Amino acid sequence: xxxxxxxxxxxxxxxxxxxxxxxxxxxxxxxxxxxxxxxxxxxxxxxxxxxxxxxxxxxxxxxxxxxxxxxxxxxxxxxxxxxxxxxxxxxxxxxxxxxxxxxxxxxxxxxxxxxxxxxxxxxxxxxxxxxxxxxxxxxxxxxxxxxxxxxxxxxxxxx
Amino acid sequence: xxxxxxxxxxxxxxxxxxxxxxxxxxxxxxxxxxxxxxxxxxxxxxxxxxxxxxxxxxxxxxxxxxxxxxxxxxxxxxxxxxxxxxxxxxxxxxxxxxxxxxxxxxxxxxxxxxxxxxxxxxxxxxxxxxxxxxxxxxxxxxxxxxxxxxxxxxxxxxxxxxxxxxxxxxxxxxxxxxxxxxxxxxxxxxxxxxxxxxxxxxxxxxxxxxxxxxxxxxxxxxxxxxxxxxxxxxxxxxxxxxxxxxxxxxxxxxxxxxxxxxxxxxxxxxxxxxxxxxxxxxxxxxxxxxxxxxxxxxxxxxxxxxxxxxxxxxxxxxxxxxxxxxxxxxxxxxxxxxxxxxxxxxxxxxxxxxxxxxxxxxxxxxxxxxxxxxxxxxxxxxxxxxxxxxxxxxxxxxxxxxxxxxxxxxxxx
Ligand code: FES
Ligand SMILES: [Fe+2]
Numbered sequence: 001x002x003x004x005x006x007x008x009x010x011x012x013x014x015x016x017x018x019x020x021x022x023x024x025x026x027x028x029x030x031x032x033x034x035x036x037x038x039x040x041x042x043x044x045x046x047x048x049x050x051x052x053x054x055x056x057x058x059x060x061x062x063x064x065x066x067x068x069x070x071x072x073x074x075x076x077x078x079x080x081x082x083x084x085x086x087x088x089x090x091x092x093x094x095x096x097x098x099x100x101x102x103x104x105x106x107x108x109x110x111x112x113x114x115x116x117x118x119x120x121x122x123x124x125x126x127x128x129x130x131x132x133x134x135x136x137x138x139x140x141x142x143x144x145x146x147x148x149x150x151x152x153x154x155x156x157x158x159x
Numbered sequence: 160x161x162x163x164x165x166x167x168x169x170x171x172x173x174x175x176x177x178x179x180x181x182x183x184x185x186x187x188x189x190x191x192x193x194x195x196x197x198x199x200x201x202x203x204x205x206x207x208x209x210x211x212x213x214x215x216x217x218x219x220x221x222x223x224x225x226x227x228x229x230x231x232x233x234x235x236x237x238x239x240x241x242x243x244x245x246x247x248x249x250x251x252x253x254x255x256x257x258x259x260x261x262x263x264x265x266x267x268x269x270x271x272x273x274x275x276x277x278x279x280x281x282x283x284x285x286x287x288x289x290x291x292x293x294x295x296x297x298x299x300x301x302x303x304x305x306x307x308x309x310x311x312x313x314x315x316x317x318x319x320x321x322x323x324x325x326x327x328x329x330x331x332x333x334x335x336x337x338x339x340x341x342x343x344x345x346x347x348x349x350x351x352x353x354x355x356x357x358x359x360x361x362x363x364x365x366x367x368x369x370x371x372x373x374x375x376x377x378x379x380x381x382x383x384x385x386x387x388x389x390x391x392x393x394x395x396x397x398x399x400x401x402x403x404x405x406x407x408x409x410x411x412x413x414x415x416x417x418x419x420x421x422x423x424x425x426x427x428x429x430x431x432x433x434x435x436x437x438x439x440x441x442x443x444x445x446x447x448x449x450x451x452x453x454x455x456x457x458x459x460x461x462x463x464x465x466x467x468x469x470x471x472x473x474x475x476x477x478x479x480x481x482x483x484x485x486x487x488x489x490x491x492x493x494x495x496x497x498x499x500x501x502x503x504x505x506x507x508x509x510x511x512x513x514x515x516x517x518x519x520x521x522x523x524x525x526x527x528x529x530x531x532x533x534x535x536x537x538x539x540x541x542x543x544x545x546x547x548x549x550x551x552x553x554x555x556x557x558x559x560x561x562x563x564x565x566x567x568x569x570x571x572x
Pocket of ligand 2: 365371372376514515518
């Protein structure tokens, strides 16, 4: 089965929609399963990434580490409850093969806090390496490059 | 809370009490700019590795004042206010870079890397008309400069002629601990900031507060990273202005302590990490310290959390807001696996950190909690009595009292 570019894009778009809905609905426990067992998830300012820095806000290098983020979010993190709303823009496929592709997608996250205040919390782009396994598509690498180097107070749930 | 421009008197209990208005009053914020940040204090500016070459510069702030830290052609480091001497425009906008000189975009006044005014556009006018007065002297219109002290690759600046030499300011104990990690060339591996909705001093109290660590940060206690039973110390220099709190993991026996058998309400020792890679570390320092936070009064913190090294610098952005700048570090001679471990451990700290996400939340809770209180309402800082001294026990608020001692001395309140 050969994957053409449009088909690759549709598969990434589907995956991203599920990804955003999973976080925005608070179904965090389902989030790690969208990645391969060995993977890399990094939230880092775009500027830091371009300078070659390796430390950002979140760095997970396995599905287990993604699960630990959720475990701690549920069990140890203390913060005021908040709601994300992801707005995911148009995906561009950069490279593709039969078994996967690399793609870039702009995103914005609106955060609503419990007092009702709503604000643009983050904007940037996802740079994704996605693999296709039969019917499934999974992130092997997901870079969340934020346009700002500054975070408003804290990041609890993943972006 | 009443706003007042008159100076108030500190509560008679001294530094075991902190009036809430110090976190809230715009008049106090203004006084801090002139008496504290422009006063006899050494303020963090940046690191050698951020401005390695001639012409390299980095922007920072001393209190609310924008400053430029740069290196001249001879390798000497200078700091000056990032404000054109003509009519006050920011001189340099990009956060970091390399320049042969600093030229103002507004009317093109130019300054060399030492802050001297080197040229004024249309100084002699155009076709003999206009221009500056004949007696205008460039030498009298340079940028406002700070004195710079460089300490093992860390650059501090002061506006005051009265600030003692840096080693004297730090004292022998603080100097020795700073030299411990800053002992060879470093490199930046991460840089970002947190915008906090609270007064800057709440952050400085938070980093000097070993009381909260194993209580608020459930991750710490739950995964055995730091307990009050571990060997460690809360150290203050003789002035009380600066502090260090450190612990040594693997040095305690929790039997018979409050930590045994999940007796503490916040302990969740049944939790298990799916992938404990995040806690992987290597013994880096011969003294066995696994967790250390050191502050240099007034506004900077140096940290070592396992192998995660970094600087946190607070910049006030008004009475009720501040920005917390994190610079994560490794050494130039690090092997790739060491950088990897440092980067992984960075999950512990910063705005999404397993052991620091809560800090931004609680300092904001305090700011909101103190609104509308009684005019003389105040915080109680009495853990460990009223002492401002070093000790092995970390169930103490002595480092916080030390901060307020320094604060009262420079503010004259
Ligand atoms: S304000 Fe800078 S040259 Fe006029
Ligand atoms: Fe903390």
